[in-house]
Amino acid sequence: MRLGLAGGAAGKRALLLLPRGLESWELREAYALVDSAGYTVVDTVWYRRLSRSRLLSRAKLEEVARKAEQLRGDEDARIIVFDELRPREYFRIVKEARVETIDRTLLILEIFALHAGSKEAKYQIELARLKHRLPLVREAVRLAKMRELPGFLGPGGYAVDKYYKYMVSRIARIRRELERLRERRSVERAKRRSAGLPHVAIVGYASAGKTTLFNALTGAGKPVGSEYFTTISPKVKASLIGGRRVAFVDTVGFISRIPPEIIEAFHSTLEEAVRADLLLYVLDLSEPEHVVAEKLSEGLETLRRIGVVGVPMILVANKVDLVEEAERARLLSLVEAMTESVYPSLVGAVAVSAARGWGVGELRCRIATLLSGMDGSTC
Template sequence: MGRALLVVRRSDRVEAEELARVLYRELEVVELPDNYRASPSTYLTPKWVSEIRKILDSGSFSKVYVYDVLSPRHVSYLMKELKVSVEDRVMLILDVLAEHAGSKEAKIQIEMAKLRHQLPLIRDWVRRVKLGELPGFLGPGGYAIDTYYTHVRRRIAKLKRELERIRRVKDIERIRREERGFKHVAIAGYTNAGKTTLFNKLTGENRATGPELLTTTTTKAKMVPIGNSKTVFIDTIGFIRDIPPEIVEAFYATLKEISTASAVILMLDSSDSEEAFSMKLRESMRILVRIGYVGKPLIVALNKVDLVQEEYVRKLGELVERELRGGLWSYRIVPISALKGVNIDLLKKVLEEVLEPPTHLHGVSPAPR
């Protein structure tokens, strides 16, 4: 896909680079300090614009990603100054999701989210063309942009109708399963925590997995008996820090699978640093609250325990205890390795208990002796 330049604050660099490298093998990074204060009118100050322009002049770049939420004014200014396509954090995430999208539902969701995010920018272009600030932009000027704006609005309306139809079908399927006594267990968590690996291990499926972020773009459900319960496991899209509202809206049907589940397995990566682990735990909890999953069983799976020392896993378990104790969920904590199969039987036993109340006992489930 050519070559891209990424502009990102220091503390966001790891996540942003992982996302951008899904799309671009050749990537240049301009690192802003964490205390950088964006200009209200231009986002980047003249000093940073000049530095980025020098980098762009030294090579062939097809896109600049700014890993933040940009206003239409920011994008218009930066495109005018840098003479290259400029997109923000939301569009980068959507571009990565589009790279992995396979189902019709995922493609519709992503296209609609992109168009909705671009609509204010197109509206800004219309305004600027009429003011004479962007003469001849997009071909024959204002008429072309007005026409394109109308086309985008109609396209969004059409996609929304298609998506609502898909959602109704999913809702009916879920309700029918519930009426037949099926329990739904959503496997949720931060992107790249091992959700799909666990789904495959529990169901015998062979869904694609990989080190890239956001590889799952649509839900997959499969029924597996757990004790006396007919349990439908659901693999879901990965969480990401400060998940943008456009993505929450676009993936409403996917996230609803979590909010309506009988129980949630929250996957956390035990190989993360304590700081990253804590951030992802808190962000996951915020997202669960935001989508309405509260007051139900939560099984916290400390995944990838095969990569770290037992003492570190115990420390992470204590950290989870402190965050969840007296909170919004009845919870259990289970250390596992989805890839190596460590404690999968223990996880199934805990699932059997929480799906057949009364059970919701707090605490870390020890490994069987």
């Protein structure tokens, strides 16, 4: 799969390990996440979990090692296990395949890092990463003491032990920094708004088509003043909409089953949505109706939890090219009614195909009208 500009630079190669039994929307999400983190999948291994702590059989492990051969020696390459990886299983894989390995949580944290705008979000992510790696390093200390891990993370047990202590003190330090930042939060926020442009944040679940829409909305016009925005976040781009400069933000979006230990990092990465003048809520209308409904209500609940209230929102029903023409209107009014009942600041719903450009003109027009404070009648 290939994506456009903001989908992350291709080049980091990955071997993807997927547990059997994923539903098709979960599979699409998995690929969207891998892509959002900037990886290109070179091969895939499907496995059936043996247990929660042991994922791969001996034969599977050998298959992984074989397929990982092409990645050996490439420092950017990763084995991505789309699952929860316990320390022992991690070392089993790394020892056998000799390629750095990450699990679903670390993959998600890499995506957060690409989107992190504020210092607070960056600290939250580092904290989550450190906490996630701590058990791993503890296991490394154990293995080094048993001399089962010569040379890994430095020469023997002493270095690993030192690294473990460093992590613990770094965690304490970040916690203190976060306390301090929370007190200053409002000041920071006021400063960041100083660019003065209206901000339009694109939210929605992974693989709904946020980045495709972001590209469609910002790619057409010549980006203006993008240098300024890249210093805030690489996912912000200014574009001319109805003769006026508007900053579009491709947010990290929602991800199903966010591991509880990274929920704070998730919320602080999503904070662009809180500050936006307008929200575009993108959903994939081609998914089964119950999936669309479930994700919509969970997404709206997440917005409520991070404190998004009263921000005008346009519902963008995407991928209508995959929906029967006769079904489009019915599904659109269904999701519109669902949203309105829990989010009173909904100001409209537009059916689009971001990939084909259908409805994007109408959407631009709605955005322009809304931001200039007129009623929608001009579109």
